[in-house]
Amino acid sequence: MSTANNFKWTNYHSHTNFSDGKGEPELYALSAIKHKMYAYGFSCHSPVPFDTCWNMNYESLLDYRREINRLKKKYADQIKLFLGMEIDYIKNLVGLSRFKMLGLDYTIGAVHFLGYFEDGEAWDHSGGKPVYERGLKEIFGNDIKKLVKYYYEQVNDMVLKEKPDVIAHMDMIKKYNKGNYFFNENEKWYKDLVYETLELISKSNSIAEINTRGVLKGLEDEFYPSNFVIDKCKELNIKLCMNSDAHNSKDVMALIPEARALLKEKGYKEVFIFDEQGWHPIGIE
Ligand SMILES: [Zn+2]
Numbered sequence: 243m244s245t246a247n248n249f250k251w252t253n254y255h256s257h258t259n260f261s262d263g264k265g266e267p268e269l270y271a272l273s274a275i276k277h278k279m280y281a282y283g284f285s286c287h288s289p290v291p292f293d294t295c296w297n298m299n300y301e302s303l304l305d306y307r308r309e310i311n312r313l314k315k316k317y318a319d320q321i322k323l324f325l326g327m328e329i330d331y332i333k334n335l336v337g338l339s340r341f342k343m344l345g346l347d348y349t350i351g352a353v354h355f356l357g358y359f360e361d362g363e364a365w366d367h368s369g370g371k372p373v374y375e376r377g378l379k380e381i382f383g384n385d386i387k388k389l390v391k392y393y394y395e396q397v398n399d400m401v402l403k404e405k406p407d408v409i410a411h412m413d414m415i416k417k418y419n420k421g422n423y424f425f426n427e428n429e430k431w432y433k434d435l436v437y438e439t440l441e442l443i444s445k446s447n448s449i450a451e452i453n454t455r456g457v458l459k460g461l462e463d464e465f466y467p468s469n470f471v472i473d474k475c476k477e478l479n480i481k482l483c484m485n486s487d488a489h490n491s492k493d494v495m496a497l498i499p500e501a502r503a504l505l506k507e508k509g510y511k512e513v514f515i516f517d518e519q520g521w522h523p524i525g526i527e
């Protein structure tokens with residue numbers, strides 16, 4: 243009989259000081275080893291063609307690859323380490339294909355940018371509640387439905403055109419919505435948008451992640467995606483993996499056991515992990 247102790251714990255979503263995380267990748271590798279994790283992946287934010295305070299620079303890409311490959315070899319007898327990237331999909335500007343030549347082990351596709359302010363500055367909807375409110379007002383005329391619809395359209399485009407291995411925090415447009423501050427997730431218009439995206443994901447090869455970071459940071463009561471979305475994922479046989487979106491080496495496995503417990507409770511029998519055989523399911527028990 244297997245126990246929680248020999249479960250193959252993994253996390254493929256993490257940010258080090260190559261983008262907006264704290265500390266060098268080696269600290270994360272050591273922390274993952276300490277947590278007896280089976281595999282660990284680095285996924286720093288991809289460079290984008292404008293300045294932000296959290297994306298990697300194009301100039302750092304080769305150093306990033308070199309460092310993760312060095313760690314892979316150094317700790318090969320203790321943990322499986324992988325080179326990934328959380329790549330921003332920005333309509334008409336940048337997508338996953340641009341980073342193909344890096345030879346990433348896997349890709350996480352994410353939508354963080356949803357338009358531009360009048361001065362040309364790109365708007366990051368995940369950049370804090372005041373910034374969210376500003377984008378909602380100045381770019382979407384305070385029309386929350388228009389904004390949310392636009393977000394899911396971008397996720398849909400990314401799923402169809404870019405085919406990422408993993409879809410990052412699929413419903414992160416709810417990031418500052420605790421207490422239904424901006425909209426009610428139970429309303430039909432919202433559920434219809436979510437279900438449309440889930441249908442597309444279910445027909446793709448992409449895996450959706452349970453991302454624990456919003457709960458860890460106290461922003462959310464439920465993970466990304468919300469519980470009702472996870473229920474629908476099960477109905478549609480959507481593949482899931484569990485990630486902590488760590489920005490600090492101490493968070494390599496933060497709330498992942500809780501995510502596993504939730505999936506078990508919801509009747510999920512397997513989750514997807516990545517190793518030298520690629521993505522494949524393992525029993526959740
Ligand atoms: Zn992200």
Ligand SMILES: [Zn+2]
Pocket residue numbers: 255256257328487
């Ligand atoms: Zn992330």
